[in-house]
Amino acid sequence: LARVLSGIQPTADSFHLGNYLGAIRQYVALQDTHEAFFFIADLHALTVAPKPDELRRRTRIAAAQLFGAGLDPERAAVFAQSHVREHSELAWYLICQTGMGEAGRMTQFKDKSARYGESSASVGLFTYPILQAADILIYQADQVPVGVDQKQHLELSRDLAQRFNSRYGQTFKVPSPYILKEVEKITDLQDPTAKMSKSSSSPQGILDVLEEPNVLRKKIMRAVTDTGSDVVADEENKPGVTNLLRILSALTGTPIPELETRFAGQGYGTFKKEVAEAVIETFSPIRERTEKLLADEAELDRMLVAGAARARKVARETMEQVRERLGLLPTS
Numbered sequence: 001l002a003r004v005l006s007g008i009q010p011t012a013d014s015f016h017l018g019n020y021l022g023a024i025r026q027y028v029a030l031q032d033t034h035e036a037f038f039f040i041a042d043l044h045a046l047t048v049a050p051k052p053d054e055l056r057r058r059t060r061i062a063a064a065q066l067f068g069a070g071l072d073p074e075r076a077a078v079f080a081q082s083h084v085r086e087h088s089e090l091a092w093y094l095i096c097q098t099g100m101g102e103a104g105r106m107t108q109f110k111d112k113s114a115r116y117g118e119s120s121a122s123v124g125l126f127t128y129p130i131l132q133a134a135d136i137l138i139y140q141a142d143q144v145p146v147g148v149d150q151k152q153h154l155e156l157s158r159d160l161a162q163r164f165n166s167r168y169g170q171t172f173k174v175p176s177p178y179i180l181k182e183v184e185k186i187t188d189l190q191d192p193t194a195k196m197s198k199s200s201s202s203p204q205g206i207l208d209v210l211e212e213p214n215v216l217r218k219k220i221m222r223a224v225t226d227t228g229s230d231v232v233a234d235e236e237n238k239p240g241v242t243n244l245l246r247i248l249s250a251l252t253g254t255p256i257p258e259l260e261t262r263f264a265g266q267g268y269g270t271f272k273k274e275v276a277e278a279v280i281e282t283f284s285p286i287r288e289r290t291e292k293l294l295a296d297e298a299e300l301d302r303m304l305v306a307g308a309a310r311a312r313k314v315a316r317e318t319m320e321q322v323r324e325r326l327g328l329l330p331t332s
C-alpha cells in the first residue's frame with residue numbers, strides 16, 4: 001500500500017473552506033486507498049509563539065474537525081506532531097544539510113517575516129520548511145496531499161531527500177505532491193485573486209467550517225463578484241465568479257461547463273444562493289460531529305495518543321537508519 005501523509009496547522013479556531021477543499025477532503029478520500037498519516041502541526045504553530053491555552057484549545061479543535069470531517073482512527077493514524085518527538089530530531093539533522101540561501105528562498109518565509117518584521121520573525125519561522133521536510137521524510141511518504149501554496153516546501157523536501165540519499169546512501173523515499181488542480185487555491189471572497197487564508201484574509205473573505213449557517217450565507221451573498229452578470233469561468237476577468245464556480249463544482253461534483261449552462265441568464269443572485277446551500281450542507285454535519293467530539297476532551301486526547309503510537313513505530317524505524325548513516329553512535 002502506498003503511503004500518504006499530510007499536516008495542518010492549528011492556527012485558528014476553525015479550519016476554512018480552502019483547507020477543506022484543498023486538503024482535508026483529500027485526506028478523507030485517501031485513507032481508503034493508502035496507508036495514511038495525518039497530523040496537527042503544533043510544532044509549526046510554535047514558530048509564532050501562540051499563548052499556551054490557545055494552542056491547546058486550537059489543537060483539540062483541529063483534531064475534532066479532522067475526525068468530524070471523516071478521518072477514521074482505524075484507517076488513518078491521526079496525531080499531534082509534537083507527540084512523535086522524532087520529527088524534531090530529524091529536523092535538526094536536515095537543518096544541517098540545508099544551505100542558508102536555499103532556506104532563504106522560501107517565499108512563505110519571506111511573506112511571513114515581512115508581516116512580523118524581518119528581525120522579530122523567529123529562527124523557527126526560517127527553519128519551518130525543514131521541519132516540514134522532516135515530517136514527510138520520516139514516514140517515507142509516497143504522496144503528500146496539499147494545496148498549491150505548499151508546492152515550494154514539497155520541492156525542498158524532495159531536494160533534501162535526494163541530497164541525503166546521495167551523501168549517506170539510500171535512506172529516504174522522494175515524496176510527490178498530491179495537488180488537485182481544480183481546488184489547489186480557493187480564494188478570498190473579498191479579494192478573489194488572493195488565497196483564502198487563516199492569517200491574511202479578513203473575516204468577510206473566509207468561510208469557516210465551524211461557522212453558523214446564516215453567517216456563511218451572508219458572506220457568500222456578499223462575495224465580490226465581477227462586472228457583468230454572466231456566470232462563466234474566466235480566471236483573468238472574473239476571478240470572483242470563477243472561485244465560486246470552482247467551489248460549487250467541487251462540492252456538488254458537477255463540472256463547471258454544466259454549471260455555466262444551468263445558470264445562463266440567471267444572474268449572480270440565484271447562483272450565489274446555490275453556492276451557499278452547498279457550503280452549508282457540507283459544513284453542517286462536520287460542525288455537529290466536531291462539537292460532539294469536543295464535548296469529551298479526555299477521549300479526544302486519547303484518540304490522538306493512540307494515533308501517535310502508530311506513527312512513532314514508523315518514525316523510529318527511519319530514525320535508527322538515519323542516525324547510523326550519519327555516523328552517530330548507537331544508543332543501546
Ligand code: TYM
Nearest residue numbers: 006007008009018019022023041146147184185186195196
Ligand atoms: P496550513 O495549515 O496552512 O494549511 C493546511 C492545508 O490546507 C491547504 N490550504 C489551501 N488549499 C487550497 N486553497 C486554500 N486557500 C488553502 N489554504 C490552505 C494547504 O495547502 C495545506 O495543505 N506547512 C503546512 C503544514 C504542514 C505540512 C507538513 C503539510 C506541516 N508539515 C507536512 C504537508 C506535509 C501548512 O502550514 O499548512
